[in-house]
Amino acid sequence: MKKIILTAILVFSFCIGSESKCNSQSERLLFAISSNNCKVAKEIVNKNPKIIFETNEYGADNMEVLFTYYYVLANYDLWQDYDFNCFLDTLLQEKPNLNFYTQELNLTPLGIVAGLPISNKIEILDKLLKAGADIKQMPLKDSDMEILYFAIYNKDLNLMEYLLKNGAPTKDNFGRMIAEWLYDYKTENQTNDEIMKIVKSKEFIRDRKWALQSVDIFLKYADIKDFSDKDRLGSINSLTYFNDIEFVKKLVNLGIFDDKKELLEKAINYAKENRRFEIAEILENLKAKKGF
Secondary structure, X not given: OHHHHHHHHHHHOHXXXXXXHOOOHHHHHHHHHHOOOHHHHXXXXXXXXXXXXXXXXXXXXXXXXXXXXXXXXXXXXXXXXXXXXXXXXXXXXXXXXXXXXXXXXXEOHHHHHHHOOOOOXXXXXXXXXXXXXXXXXXXXXXXXXXXXXXXXXXXXXXXXXXXXXXXXXXXOHHHHHHHHHHHOOOOOOOOHHHHHXXXXXXXXXXXXXXXXXXXXXHHHHOOHHHOOHXXXXXXXXXXXXXXXXXXXXXXXXXXXXXXXXXXXXXXXXXXXXXXXXXXXXXXXXXXXXXXX
C-alpha cells in the first residue's frame, strides 16, 4: 500500500498540480497523462514524437509513467473514466520498448495489465503483443512467475485461454493451477472429516468447476506428455489429498503418468500414506496395465 501511495504522489507531483507551472513539453506530457488529457498528449507527441522516450527526474519515461499511473487507478477502482487506450495508442506511435520493468512495481507492462481488475485487459494485452511485448518474459523482475500466473490466481478462464493461445509458457503452470485452487483449503493437521466437510462446501465446488474447465482449456494448447515431473506429481498429489477421485481419474485417462513409472509409484505411495485407498487402487491398476 505504501508503494502505491508513493507512486501516486510521484505522478501527481508533475508541474506541482498545474499545467501552467510546467517548465517543458516533457513535463506537459507527463502532466497530461496524470490529468487524463489525451488531447494535449496527442498534440505534444505529434509535434515531437521522440518526446515519448524522454525520462523525468526519477528516470522513468512516459510509457512507464502511464502504466504505473494506470496501475494505481485500477487498484483503487478509478480506471473506468481514464482514457488509457488513447494514451497507449499515442505513445505506441514510435514503437517503444515494451519489455521493461517499472521501477516501483518491478512489473512489465504485460504483467501490470494481466493482473489488473479491469474488464478490457485482453484488448490492451492484444495491443501490447502486436506492438512487440514478449509474452515469454517473466512479468515480475527476478522471479520464476510466468504470465499465466495472473489468470490462475484470478481464476480468469478468458485470460488463460488468451494467453495460452498467444504462446504463454506452460512449464510448471499445470501443477500450479491445481495447487492454487486447493491452496486456501489446506491447513496443517486437518482431519479427514474436516477435509470432507470442505469438499462439500459451495466454495470448493465452485472452484473445482473452474479447475475442471481450466484443465480442458490448458490441454487445448499443451501436450500432457510435455509436462514437467513437478506438474504431474504436484497436481495428482494435491487432488489425492482432497480425495478427488473423479478428477484423478480424468488426469489418469488423459495420460498424466503414461511414461512416468517412478512418478506413478510416488503418487501411489502418497495415496496410501494419506489413506486414499480408492485413488491408490486406480493408480495401481494403471501401473499393472502399463506393465511397470
